Amino acid sequence: MVVPRLVVAAxxxxxxxxxxxxxxxxxxxxxxxxxxxxxxGPDYIDPGYHTLASGRxxxxxxxxxxxxxxxxxxxxxxxxxxDLAVVEGVMGLFDGRGGTDFASTAHVARLLDAPVVLVVDxxxxxxxxxxxxxxxxxxxxxxxxxGVILNRxxxxxxxEMCRAALAGVAPVLGALRRDDxxxxxxxxxxLVPAAERAAxxxxxxxxxxxxxxxxxxxxxxxxxAATAPPLPGPAxxxxxxxGAPETAGSGTMGSGTAGSGTMGSGTxxxxxxxxxxxDAGRAPRSRPIVAVAGGAAFxxxxxxxVELLRAAGxxxxxxxxxxxxxxxxxxxALVIGGGFPEVHAAGLAANEALxxxxxxxxxxxxxECAGLLYLCEELDGRRMCGRxxxxxxxxxxxTLGYREAVAGPSxxxxxxxxxxxxxxxxxxxxxxxxxxxxxxxxxxxxxxALLTAxxxxxxxxxxxxxxQRLVSSSRxxxxxx
Numbered sequence: 001m002v003v004p005r006l007v008v009a010a011x012x013x014x015x016x017x018x019x020x021x022x023x024x025x026x027x028x029x030x031x032x033x034x035x036x037x038x039x040x041g042p043d044y045i046d047p048g049y050h051t052l053a054s055g056r057x058x059x060x061x062x063x064x065x066x067x068x069x070x071x072x073x074x075x076x077x078x079x080x081x082x083d084l085a086v087v088e089g090v091m092g093l094f095d096g097r098g099g100t101d102f103a104s105t106a107h108v109a110r111l112l113d114a115p116v117v118l119v120v121d122x123x124x125x126x127x128x129x130x131x132x133x134x135x136x137x138x139x140x141x142x143x144x145x146x147g148v149i150l151n152r153x154x155x156x157x158x159x160e161m162c163r164a165a166l167a168g169v170a171p172v173l174g175a176l177r178r179d180d181x182x183x184x185x186x187x188x189x190x191l192v193p194a195a196e197r198a199a200x201x202x203x204x205x206x207x208x209x210x211x212x213x214x215x216x217x218x219x220x221x222x223x224x225a226a227t228a229p230p231l232p233g234p235a236x237x238x239x240x241x242x243g244a245p246e247t248a249g250s251g252t253m254g255s256g257t258a259g260s261g262t263m264g265s266g267t268x269x270x271x272x273x274x275x276x277x278x279d280a281g282r283a284p285r286s287r288p289i290v291a292v293a294g295g296a297a298f299x300x301x302x303x304x305x306v307e308l309l310r311a312a313g314x315x316x317x318x319x320x321x322x323x324x325x326x327x328x329x330x331x332x333a334l335v336i337g338g339g340f341p342e343v344h345a346a347g348l349a350a351n352e353a354l355x356x357x358x359x360x361x362x363x364x365x366x367x368e369c370a371g372l373l374y375l376c377e378e379l380d381g382r383r384m385c386g387r388x389x390x391x392x393x394x395x396x397x398x399t400l401g402y403r404e405a406v407a408g409p410s411x412x413x414x415x416x417x418x419x420x421x422x423x424x425x426x427x428x429x430x431x432x433x434x435x436x437x438x439x440x441x442x443x444x445x446x447x448x449a450l451l452t453a454x455x456x457x458x459x460x461x462x463x464x465x466x467x468q469r470l471v472s473s474s475r476x477x478x479x480x481x
Contacts, residue, residue, distance in 0.1 A: 001233055003036070003079045004225035006146075007109040007116045009089040011136060015121040016151035016176070018046050019208060020216075021088035025053035026209025027218060028084060036082035038075065040108045041090035042422040042457055044300035044338065050088070052205045057303040061087065063111070064103040064402050065420055066462035071111040074304070074461060076235035084225050087114065093136060093143070097402050106143045114228050115146035117173060117221065122162050123152040130165035137170055146224045147173040149216060154178065173224070174216025236461065238304065238311035241468045287315045288474035291331040293339075295320030297348060298370055300338030300457070308460050308467035309335075314474065321374065325353040332474035333364045336371030338457055341379060342394055342427060348374060349382035358385045363475035364411050366466075367453040369425055372446070375453055376429060388446050388453060392429045399423050403456060405437035410447025411473060412466050419463075421456030 008021040025035045037050030037058045042065060047058025059078040061071050079085045089105030093116070096104030109116050118136055122129055129150070137145040148166060153159045153175045163172050212218075290309050292301075298321065306316050317328035322344060327334070341348055348355070358365075358375070365375070365387065373379050375387040380394055403421050407413035413436065421437075429444075436445030437454055445454025450473070460466045 001076050001235065002230045003076065003082065003085050003228070004222070005075075005079075005085040005087065005112060005114045005228045006221065006225045007040075007087045007089055007105060007112070007114045008119060009093040009105045009109070009116050010119040010121075011132060012092045012121075016119050017088055018049065020117075020119045020149055020151065020174075020176070020212065021086055022046075022049045022053045022205060023208035023210075023212030024216070024218075024221065025050060025086050026205050027213035027216070028086075028222070029054055030209055030213065031218065033083040033222075034081060036079035036085040038078060038085060038087040039090070040087060040105050041103065042424070042459075043090065044302075044457075046088060048299065049201065049205060050086075052202055053209065054086075056082070059303050060459070061108050061112075062103060062459065063107060064097055065422065065459040068107070068111055070236060070462060071108060072231050073234065073236035075112055076231060076233060077237065078303070080235065084222065087112065093118070094139065101140075103402075106140060109144075110142050112228075113231065115144050115224050117224070118145050118148050118170070119151055120148055121152050122150045122158065122175075123154065123178070126158065126161040127165040129162050130169050133166060133170050145170060146227070147171040147220070149174040149176065151176045152178045171220070173220050174212070176211060176215045179211060236304075238307045238467075239464045240311050241313065241472070287313055288332040288471055289317055289328060289330045290314040290333045290335055290471065290474060291317050291319050291328045293321055293334075293336040293371065293374075294318040295322050296339075297322055297341050297344040297374075298337055298339035300370065302459055302461070304459075304461045305335075305467065308464050309471060312464070312468045312471040314467075314471045319354075321351060321354055321358075322347045323351075325351060327354070327357055327361070331361075331363070333470055334358070334361060334366070335470070336365065336367040336374055338368055339370040341370045341373045341384075345379045345382045348379075348384065352383075355383065355385045359387055361387075362450075364450045364470060364473040365453070366412055366470050367451075368457055369455050372429065372453045372455060373427060379427075387451070388429075390429045390431055390433065390446075392427050395426055395428050397428075398426050399455070403437075403439045403442070405439040405456060408434075408436050408438075408447060409449075410436055410445075410452040411450055412452040412469050413447065419456065419458060421458040423455050424457065425455055 008017055010017045029035050035054040037054040039047045039060050042062050050058035094101050094106045096102045101107050148170045150162055159175045166172050309316055373392040374384050376384050376390050376392045377386045378391040405419050407417045409415050435443035436447035
């Protein structure tokens with residue numbers, strides 16, 4: 001498949017990758033192009049802004065979570081029907097897991113055979129920018145840096161000096177001036193998700209599109225994207241169950257090189273809202289209904305997970321724990337993914353009717369991070385559902401990093417299976433109980449025959465058995481009654 005594509009990278013975090021990538025998506029879409037948005041790594045928040053900019057679900061490309069062999073197929077799946085794809089990188093270009101470049105932006109650029117646009121923060125330097133760019137263009141000959149976009153340029157004279165220094169080093173494809181008006185507010189875990197500030201986020205994305213359109217050579221960027229060669233197929237497709245429902249047992253989930261996946265909803269995927277994401281009422285009622293938490297408190301999720309649930313035979317119905325007092329009619333299983341329940345704890349606590357219904361729910365529940373907190377008895381002293389006999393609280397400590405975990409028995413896991421996931425939170429749960437997952441230097445999670453809940457953010461594209469196990473375990477409304 002031939003998909004013109006660019007990877008937007010930078011020498012370090014904070015250089016302006018998200019500004020440029022999101023603005024480029026919006027600017028090219030304004031030209032009438034169909035843009036496919038992608039993000040390297042496990043981050044959920046940037047893809048929410050990508051979705052606003054492109055009008056298509058933002059999708060993640062993370063070799064650690066799904067295996068490097070699935071990166072190109074997942075990219076082809078997400079970019080079907082697009083005129084051009086923009087892939088925003090993570091951290092610095094060559095920064096990967098554990099001091100290597102595995103799962104780095106450079107790694108993904110190589111897997112996609114895509115040209116790289118390097119975003120350089122030019123503030124505080126002029127001629128030195130050429131030395132910096134020269135190092136990045138020559139460090140790994142397998143990575144093709146096709147041009148540079150200068151960010152935070154102070155004046156016409158500053159831009160002239162930077163361009164002159166870069167002559168013969170790399171083409172300058174744009175220069176963005178300092179503009180505080182396009183900054184996005186942040187809090188304890190990064191940018192505020194687009195779903196929590198919909199009107200303001202849409203306005204910010206529009207301003208970014210205008211900034212990039214007025215500051216960058218869009219024609220040159222499109223020409224650079226077109227130099228990417230065809231990628232061999234096939235594209236990834238959500239697999240359907242191979243046979244009868246699986247029974248609990250020991251074994252290895254998938255190939256052992258990838259983990260299972262997040263169970264969530266949000267602006268990054270097709271469950272951003274009830275109208276856009278619910279299947280209930282459109283498919284045969286014999287299909288089990290999997291209710292997926294959404295709304296402002298549960299915005300983290302990968303687009304492929306809903307696709308996997310549907311391929312496994314489920315209807316997907318979205319509910320908002322902040323607003324809905326009942327679960328969707330006929331719910332046979334729950335998926336409560338990531339997000340910011342600590343920010344919305346008062347609203348979640350106030351919805352007592354739904355909390356009681358979730359606590360009494362007799363079907364399977366798959367939860368992670370925010371979902372784990374919501375299922376506890378309390379969160380920062382406010383009442384939650386009480387499905388898990390533990391209390392959650394905010395802490396000053398950030399827990400962040402990839403994990404390779406060995407699982408115990410639960411709804412989605414079998415003893416001894418290995419999972420690759422990602423932790424990202426500032427909360428703690430006490431008491432920890434008997435941990436569902438164990439990894440080097442840590443452990444955590446809760447599980448039983450109807451529950452998988454932990455801090456680990458996982459990705460089901462590498463192990464579709466997760467969705468199949470959830471759907472095959474779902475309960476019919478008559479059983480639940």
